[in-house]
Every structure is written in structure tokens, then in C-alpha cells.
Amino acid sequence: xxxxxxxxxxxxxxxxxxxxxxxxxxxxxxxxxxxxxxxxxxxxxxxxxxxxxxxxxxxxxxxxxxxxxxxxxxxxxxxxxxxxxxxxxxxxxxxxxxxxxxxxxxxxxxxxxxxxxxxxxxxxxxxxxxxxxxxxxxxxxxxxxxxxxxxxxxxxxxxxxxxxxxxxxxxxxxxxxxxxxxxxxxxxxxxxxxxxxxxxxxxxxxxxxxxxxxxxxxxxxxxxxxxxxxxxxxxxxxxxxxxxxxxxxxxxxxxxxxxxxxxxxxxxxxxxxxxxxxxxxxxxxxxxxxxxxxxxxxxxxxxxxxxxxxxxxxxxxxxxxxxxxxxxxxxxxxxxxxxxxxxxxxxxxxxxxxxxxxxxxxxxxxxxxxxxxxxxxxxxxxxxxxxxxxxxxxxxxxxxxxxxxxxxxxxxxxxxxxxxxxxxxxxxxxxxxxxxxxxxxxxxxxxxxxxxxxxxxxxxxxxxxxxxxxxxxxxxxxxxxxxxxxxxxxxxxxxxxxxxxxxxxxxxxxxxxxxxxxxxxxxxxxxxxxxxxxxxxxxxxxxxxxxxxxxxxxx
Amino acid sequence: xxxxxxxxxxxxxxxxxxxxxxxxxxxxxxxxxxxxxxxxxxxxxxxxxxxxxxxxxxxxxxxxxxxxxxxxxxxxxxxxxxxxxxxxxxxxxxxxxxxxxxxxxxxxxxxxxxxxxxxxxxxxxxxxxxxxxxxxxxxxxxxxxxxxxxxxxxxxxxxxxxxxxxxxxx
Numbered sequence: 001x002x003x004x005x006x007x008x009x010x011x012x013x014x015x016x017x018x019x020x021x022x023x024x025x026x027x028x029x030x031x032x033x034x035x036x037x038x039x040x041x042x043x044x045x046x047x048x049x050x051x052x053x054x055x056x057x058x059x060x061x062x063x064x065x066x067x068x069x070x071x072x073x074x075x076x077x078x079x080x081x082x083x084x085x086x087x088x089x090x091x092x093x094x095x096x097x098x099x100x101x102x103x104x105x106x107x108x109x110x111x112x113x114x115x116x117x118x119x120x121x122x123x124x125x126x127x128x129x130x131x132x133x134x135x136x137x138x139x140x141x142x143x144x145x146x147x148x149x150x151x152x153x154x155x156x157x158x159x160x161x162x163x164x165x166x167x168x169x170x171x172x173x174x175x176x177x178x179x180x181x182x183x184x185x186x187x188x189x190x191x192x193x194x195x196x197x198x199x200x201x202x203x204x205x206x207x208x209x210x211x212x213x214x215x216x217x218x219x220x221x222x223x224x225x226x227x228x229x230x231x232x233x234x235x236x237x238x239x240x241x242x243x244x245x246x247x248x249x250x251x252x253x254x255x256x257x258x259x260x261x262x263x264x265x266x267x268x269x270x271x272x273x274x275x276x277x278x279x280x281x282x283x284x285x286x287x288x289x290x291x292x293x294x295x296x297x298x299x300x301x302x303x304x305x306x307x308x309x310x311x312x313x314x315x316x317x318x319x320x321x322x323x324x325x326x327x328x329x330x331x332x333x334x335x336x337x338x339x340x341x342x343x344x345x346x347x348x349x350x351x352x353x354x355x356x357x358x359x360x361x362x363x364x365x366x367x368x369x370x371x372x373x374x375x376x377x378x379x380x381x382x383x384x385x386x387x388x389x390x391x392x393x394x395x396x397x398x399x400x401x402x403x404x405x406x407x408x409x410x411x412x413x414x415x416x417x418x419x420x421x422x423x424x425x426x427x428x429x430x431x432x433x434x435x436x437x438x439x440x441x442x443x444x445x446x447x448x449x450x451x452x453x454x455x456x457x458x459x460x461x462x463x464x465x466x467x468x469x470x471x472x473x474x475x476x477x478x479x480x481x482x483x484x485x486x487x488x489x490x491x492x493x494x495x496x497x498x499x500x501x502x503x504x505x506x507x508x509x510x511x512x513x514x515x516x517x518x519x520x521x522x523x524x525x526x527x528x529x530x531x532x533x534x535x536x537x538x539x540x541x542x543x544x545x546x547x548x549x550x551x552x553x554x555x
Numbered sequence: 556x557x558x559x560x561x562x563x564x565x566x567x568x569x570x571x572x573x574x575x576x577x578x579x580x581x582x583x584x585x586x587x588x589x590x591x592x593x594x595x596x597x598x599x600x601x602x603x604x605x606x607x608x609x610x611x612x613x614x615x616x617x618x619x620x621x622x623x624x625x626x627x628x629x630x631x632x633x634x635x636x637x638x639x640x641x642x643x644x645x646x647x648x649x650x651x652x653x654x655x656x657x658x659x660x661x662x663x664x665x666x667x668x669x670x671x672x673x674x675x676x677x678x679x680x681x682x683x684x685x686x687x688x689x690x691x692x693x694x695x696x697x698x699x700x701x702x703x704x705x706x707x708x709x710x711x712x713x714x715x716x717x718x719x720x721x722x723x724x725x
Contacts, residue, residue: 127624307614308615
């Protein structure tokens with residue numbers, strides 16, 4: 001059949017099973033929006049307040065569901081507003097397809113109205129990108145883009161479509177979407193056997209589970225692996241939920257804000273097994289003094305990550321799930337060892353703790369959220385102290401339960417991501433743990449949540465400062481609080497109400513439960529809980545910059 | 556730091572050069588030279604990239620290049636098992652008094668004179684980087700007005716060749 005480019009685009013989205021997209025219209029995408037209007041019963045278009053919100057919503061949707069998130073924006077400023085969201089998705093390996101309008105092919109390169117070279121701009125922050133100047137190529141480009149976004153290590157792909165292409169007509173035939181190739185095991189039996197021997201012979205092994213374990217769905221295999229070999233498990237921020245937070249072998253986060261147990265265990269380990277992790281500087285801190293007694297084993301799908309940031313002794317490159325599954329059939333079943341007992345002792349000696357003095361503490365808020373949601377909510381976060389408290393004090397039991405901008409550390413990420421996650425998982429309660437600094441950046445997306453009756457909860461930990469930066473200023477800059485006090489009198493509860501959401505103020509610990517329970521009751525309106533907390537609450541432990549991870553500040 | 560030569564087969568699309576060059580700059584890899592041209596298959600271009608760096612850098616360059624969708628294949632060429640050449644055009648001052656001497660030097664290097672004027676000679680030379688540098692050095696005394704070089708291209712010796720398929724040898 002003969003279709004316009006815009007219709008082909010919509011048909012291809014349907015082909016891929018896309019039922020929700022996030023975006024904001026404009027001149028260059030008028031034809032696409034016209035086609036979307038006609039297809040409104042099959043594809044739900046979520047109109048955000050700002051294109052950045054759309055990009056984060058697509059990202060949150062993708063992280064929560066494992067499907068490809070789709071966002072759309074017009075040319076020029078619409079496209080550049082997606083950039084932060086695309087970069088966020090790229091750093092955290094999130095499958096996303098971003099569609100941007102572009103000026104007509106005849107106007108390209110002439111500094112036309114709302115023209116920007118978005119493929120050039122996003123080259124370093126996409127897995128791949130395209131500019132489509134020929135309508136006959138459009139369908140295949142879209143199909144390929146979805147495949148690339150999903151395959152191997154996932155990531156964002158951008159498709160820039162010239163306006164005349166969306167109007168041009170060509171022959172179109174439906175095609176079944178190609179399934180992404182499942183990555184092969186990637187290694188020989190001999191390599192696996194060698195790894196098995198190393199694991200069997202290790203006296204003080206530890207596993208670092210990263211986001212790759214969640215992405216490949218290897219969490220159940222990981223539990224079997226750890227339990228069989230009695231290996232303690234720590235996770236990166238991205239790895240939270242890849243191993244049950246309540247498991248006896250779980251030691252908590254590692255690295256800059258890791259638990260003392262995790263950081264001591266890594267530093268004394270003789271075998272460090274990183275799975276689906278990329279040795280970010282937030283994990284290794286001082287590379288020369290990281291796990292000084294350990295041989296490093298690295299299991300990952302991306303060969304470029306092996307040996308990038310740290311010397312790896314035993315690389316196992318391939319499909320994480322298949323590799324662990326195979327290892328599980330071959331490794332020795334071990335007894336609870338002295339090493340395990342030592343770690344239990346550390347856990348007993350060095351639990352996460354915060355002042356119990358009747359003051360409303362953010363840690364307490366997160367603990368209550370955990371209890372009152374029975375550990376079943378999806379948690380998105382903004383970036384900064386709120387993010388780390390949410391990481392430390394909520395116990396995650398499943399992959400895709402903790403949704404946070406790990407690699408890029410994008411302030412303003414959480415609200416959009418929360419809306420996207422809730423739309424992808426209407427069966428779940430989704431809570432955005434926020435700080436006032438991050439939240440203020442993109443808080444206009446409350447309007448989106450209200451419009452689409454998304455019953456998210458915003459747990460705003462309001463300390464009236466940019467807490468993480470302030471914490472660094474206090475600890476490392478002699479308390480010179482340069483531009484981090486944002487006590488501007490904003491009434492967030494009134495603001496939420498003005499947008500049509502429910503707002504509740506909480507300033508005492510005894511008010512916390514009632515407020516959370518009330519928020520949990522809402523089924524069609526977002527709720528903002530404004531928790532007034534102290535500006536000097538800090539995230540502990542913290543490893544000072546440049547220090548090895550076992551030299552941490554505990555309080 | 557040693558020089559390493561990488562042969563990279565890429566899709567012959569617009570923008571590929573920019574993807575490759577961008578990768579080098581943002582990851583902080585130093586390119587000595589980069590030469591690109593279409594292959595016997597018009598859909599495929601071949602880049603010869605000379606990288607300055609240790610084994611870690613070369614491994615990272617290869618792995619990161621491999622992640623680009625438009626990169627089809629990468630091979631590091633062994634210096635002893637490949638032929639590499641670059642081409643340079645050198646415009647040098649030449650008067651009646653010096654012209655003879657310059658021509659002699661050009662002959663020794665088996666280079667060619669491709670243009671002549673009353674007070675210049677333009678010389679074409681192809682060869683390894685060292686040979687081109689040696690000629691440049693010899694010509695300096697006459698005053699070099701302009702020099703243009705292509706960057707190194709390289710190919711494996713003997714039966715080996717790099718193809719889009721996975722067979723390196725036949």
C-alpha cells in the first residue's frame with residue numbers, strides 16, 4: 001500500500017508493539033502528529049510539559065518494562081531539549097528510540113528556522129543515529145533502530161526525519177519485527193572451566209553485581225551462583241535489585257557511598273567477580289588501591305568495558321545470563337566459611353545508621369516507604385542525597401525496581417522517569433524520591449501526571465539546600481557554602497495543589513506514616529509529600545575523593 | 556609510544572568519518588594519520604589509521620571502534636607483514652643555481668618532478684613515512700614553500716586480505 005512517511009513511521013511503531021510514546025509537537029513533526037492523531041486508539045501519545053520530561057519518561061518507561069522507550073520532538077530546540085535525556089539513557093544502557101523532526105531536505109544546511117544538526121550533536125551519546133532524507137529508507141531505518149536499541153548492550157538510537165520525508169509517499173509493506181539476536185555465550189568450554197577453577201579455589205571471593213545483571217535478566221541465576229558458592233554480593237547503584245536486598249549474602253552498595261562491609265570486603269578479597277558492571281570511578285575510587293589483594297574476573301557483554309578502567313585478569317565476555325547459568329552447573333557447592341562469618345561480623349559492627357533523636361530524618365522516610373509499600377514499589381529518584389538515601393534504605397528485591405540516573409547523574413531526571421515508569425507498570429505503585437534542588441528543575445511535569453491521572457507519589461526530601469554539593473563543601477571545602485542554599489520560600493505543597501495534584505506537608509516523624517498511607521490511597525492523582533528535613537543531614541558513609549574505598553568517613 | 560596501523564572497513568555512508576574522528580577526540584586517542592577511500596566494493600570504505608600509543612590504547616581504540624554500527628571490521632596490521640605508503644607533494648624554492656642539485660636528490664629518492672616554474676619545483680614522492688621525512692629533510696636547505704601529504708595507507712603482504720566476510724586468508 002502507498003503511505004506517507006508520517007504514516008509509515010506510525011505503522012512501524014505499531015509493528016514494534018509500541019503502545020505509548022512521550023513527546024511534544026512542533027512545526028517539523030506536524031505530519032507525524034497528524035498520523036499519530038489518526039492512530040490515537042492504538043498508540044497513546046503522552047504530551048509532556050517539556051521535551052526533556054518526554055525523554056526521561058521514555059527512559060523510565062524502558063527501565064521499568066524492559067521495552068524500548070520512545071520519545072518524539074520537533075526540530076531545533078525540541079531536539080536539543082531531548083539531549084540530556086538521551087545522554088542519561090546512553091550512560092545507563094537504556095533502550096530508547098528518539099524521533100526528531102528535521103527541516104525539509106531542501107532547507108538542510110542553510111541555517112533554516114529551527115534547524116539544528118541533531119545527529120551531529122547526539123553522535124557521542126547514542127548507540128547509533130540516522131538522518132532520513134529519503135522516504136523509501138524510512139521503514140528500514142526505524143526497524144534497524146529498534147533492533148540496535150535492544151541488541152547486546154542496549155542504548156538510545158536517534159532518528160532525525162526531514163519534514164518533506166514525512167509528507168512524501170511510497171510503497172509500504174508490514175513486516176514482522178526482527179527479534180534481537182540473543183548474544184552468544186561468547187567463550188569456549190576451556191575458558192569457562194578455567195574460570196570455574198579460579199572461583200572454586202578462591203578463599204575470599206566477592207561478587208559485584210551491576211546493571212547488566214538486571215538487563216540480561218540474570219538475577220535468579222545470580223542468586224543460585226552466590227548461594228552455591230557462598231559468595232557475598234555487593235552491587236553498584238545500577239545493580240540494585242539485581243540481587244535481593246534482604247538476602248543474607250547481600251552486603252549493600254559498594255564504592256563512594258558503599259557500606260563499610262562492602263568496601264572492607266572488596267579491599268580484603270582475593271577474587272573480585274564483576275558481573276555486568278563497568279568499574280565506574282564511583283565504584284573503584286582510587287584505581288591503584290582498589291581490591292589490592294584480588295584477581296579481577298569480569299563477566300560482561302561489552303568487550304570494550306573489559307580492561308577499560310582496571311586491569312582484568314579473567315575476562316568472560318558474552319551473555320551474562322548464559323555464562324552464570326553455565327558456571328552454576330560447574331562450580332563447587334561450598335560451606336559457610338570463615339570469610340562469610342567475617343563479613344557477617346562486619347555487618348553487625350557497621351550497619352547503616354542515622355541519628356535517632358526525634359527529628360524527621362530522610363533515612364527514616366525511606367524506611368517507612370519501604371515498610372508501608374511492603375518493599376513492592378518501584379522507586380525512581382532525582383540525583384544527589386535523595387538518590388543515595390533511596391539506594392541505601394529501601395531494600396530492592398527485583399530488577400527494574402530502582403530507577404535512577406547512575407552514570408550521568410542527571411538532576412531533574414526523576415519526575416519524568418516516574419511518570420514513564422508508572423505508565424509502563426500501572427500495576428505497581430511508583431514513587432519518586434526527590435530532593436528540592438533536583439525536583440525544582442523539572443517540576444512542571446506534575447502537570448503531565450495530573451493530566452494523565454498518573455497516581456505517582458513524589459516523596460520530596462526538602463532540606464532547602466543542594467544537599468550533596470553542600471555536604472562536599474562542608475567536608476572538603478571548609479564549609480564555604482557557595483551557591484548551595486536554595487531556601488527560597490517555595491511552597492511545594494501549594495505548588496502541587498496549583499497543578500491539580502495533592503500536596504501534604506510533613507515535618508515530624510510521627511506524621512510520616514499517615515501521610516504515606518494517604519498518598520498510597522490515591523488512584524488517579526499524583527501526590528506530593530513535602531518532608532521538611534534538616535539541611536545538615538548527610539549521606540554516609542562517604543569515601544573522600546582519591547582515597548581507597550576502605551578509607552571511608554562513617555559519620 | 557609506538558605507532559600502530561589499523562585497517563578499518565566501514566560502511567560508505569556520509570558521517571562515518573565524523574563518527575570515527577569524534578570517537579578518537581572524545582576518548583583522548585591520538586591519531587597520527589587517517590586516510591580513507593572507497594574499496595573494490597562501492598558500499599564499503601577502508602580507513603587506514605595510524606595510532607600513537609601503547610597496547611592499552613590500541614586495544615581500546617579497536618574495541619571502541621568495533622562498537623560503532625558503521626564499522627564492519629578492524630585489523631591491526633603487523634609492521635613486518637604489511638606494506639605502507641604515503642604520498643607527499645612538496646613545493647620547494649629552485650633557482651637556476653639550485654635546480655640541478657634538487658633534481659639529483661629527487662632522482663636518488665626515486666621521486667618525481669610534477670611541476671616546474673621559474674623559481675619553484677613541485678616534487679611528488681611516495682614511500683614509507685621515513686622516506687618522505689628524509690626527502691623533506693634534504694629539501695629544507697632550499698626552502699620548502701608548501702608540503703601536502705596524504706597520510707599512510709597500508710595493505711598486508713602475500714595472500715592475506717581483509718574482507719567484509721570473516722575469512723582473513725584464502
